[in-house]
Amino acid sequence: xxxxxxxxxxxxxxxxxxxxxxxxxxxxxxxxxxxxxxxxxxxxxxxxxxxxxxxxxxxxxxxxxxxxxxxxxxxxxxxxxxxxxxxxxxxxxxxxxxxxxxxxxxxxxxxxxxxxxxxxxxxxxxxxxxxxxxxxxxxxxxxxxxxxxxxxxxxxxxxxxxxxxxxxxxxxxxxxxxxxxxxxxxxxxxxxxxxx
Numbered sequence: 001x002x003x004x005x006x007x008x009x010x011x012x013x014x015x016x017x018x019x020x021x022x023x024x025x026x027x028x029x030x031x032x033x034x035x036x037x038x039x040x041x042x043x044x045x046x047x048x049x050x051x052x053x054x055x056x057x058x059x060x061x062x063x064x065x066x067x068x069x070x071x072x073x074x075x076x077x078x079x080x081x082x083x084x085x086x087x088x089x090x091x092x093x094x095x096x097x098x099x100x101x102x103x104x105x106x107x108x109x110x111x112x113x114x115x116x117x118x119x120x121x122x123x124x125x126x127x128x129x130x131x132x133x134x135x136x137x138x139x140x141x142x143x144x145x146x147x148x149x150x151x152x153x154x155x156x157x158x159x160x161x162x163x164x165x166x167x168x169x170x171x172x173x174x175x176x177x178x179x180x181x182x183x184x185x186x187x188x189x190x191x192x193x194x195x196x
Contacts, residue, residue, distance in 0.1 A: 050170060050171055050172055050173045051141055051142075051143065051171065051172055051173070051182070052172075052173045052174075052175050052178075052181075053072060053140070053141060053172055053173070053174060053175065053178070053181050053182055054072070054174070054175055054176075054177075054178030054179040054180055054181045055071060055072050055073075055174050055175070055176045055178070055179065056069065056070070056071055056072070056159065056179040056180060057069075057070055057072060057140060057141070057163075057179075057180060057181065057182060057184075058070070058180060058183060058184055059138050059139060059140050059161055059163070059184055060138070060139040060184040061101070061136060061137070061138060061139075062136065062137035062138070062139075064103065064108060066103035066104065066106065067183075067184055068101075068103065068160050068161050069158075069159045069160065069161070070140070070159055070160075070161035070162065070163050071158075071159040071161070071162050071163070072140075072163045072168060072172065072174045073162055073163065073164060073174075074164075074165055074168055074174055076162055076164035076165065077164050077165055077166065078118065078120075078133070078148060078149070078150055078164045078165075078166050079138070079147065079148065079149045079150070079161070079162065079163050079164045079166055079167050080149065080150050080151075080152045080154060080161070080162040080164065081101065081136070081149050081150075081151055081152065081154070081160065081161050082101070082102070082152060082153065082154030082155060082157065082160035082161070083099040083100060083101050083110070083151040083152070084099060084100040084153070085097060085098075085099050085132065085151060086098040086099055086100060086109070088114065088132065094113050094114075095113065095114040096111060096112065096113050096114060097111070097112060097113075097114050097132045097134060097151065098110070098111050099111075099112075099151055101160075102160070112134035112135070112136070113134065113135075114132045114133065114134060115133050115134060115135055115148060116133050116148075117130055117131065117132060117133065118130070118131050118132075118133050118150050120150060120152070129152075131150040131151055131152055132150070132151050133148050133149065133150045133151075134148070134149055134151065135147065135148060135149070136149045138161075138163075138167065139184040139185070139186040140163065140167075140172070140182070140184060141172075141181075141182030141183075141184065141185065141186075142182070142185050142186050143171060143172070143186065144186045145167040145171075147166050147167050148166055
């Protein structure tokens, strides 16, 4: 009995320490879902939220002051620019394209290396149309996009530029109820988008 008696005296003290430490641990307990949510919030805080823009916006091409009207279309895979192909030629063992873009009544001549040729399906055509794809820099709002653009005959389309998912994904959300919400403003001191 003498051996158990000292334990009985300290038992309430041990029990109190045990219960208090357990309560402290319970106050800091979080469900796995709460931990995941906090981690996701930390990651989201590090990444900028996509900009919300209207389905029609003005854009600028690198090196040019004049804006072009563009339709933002998340249903289209690749960005497309209305351009008249003047000629395709070889330079330094790579294919280049010379093309004309109209800025209102004024025309500009561009030259760019052909990155690849795309086969584009058009609803009115039975066979896919072969189009040159070039890399271009486009200013949309305050964002500068560098990506693939196919050169197309969009003469009968209301907008000369169609911005597709290759430039929208993760950076722009399209609000179809809005139009012309952001003027292109990623420009240098000359009022032009920097080329690099």
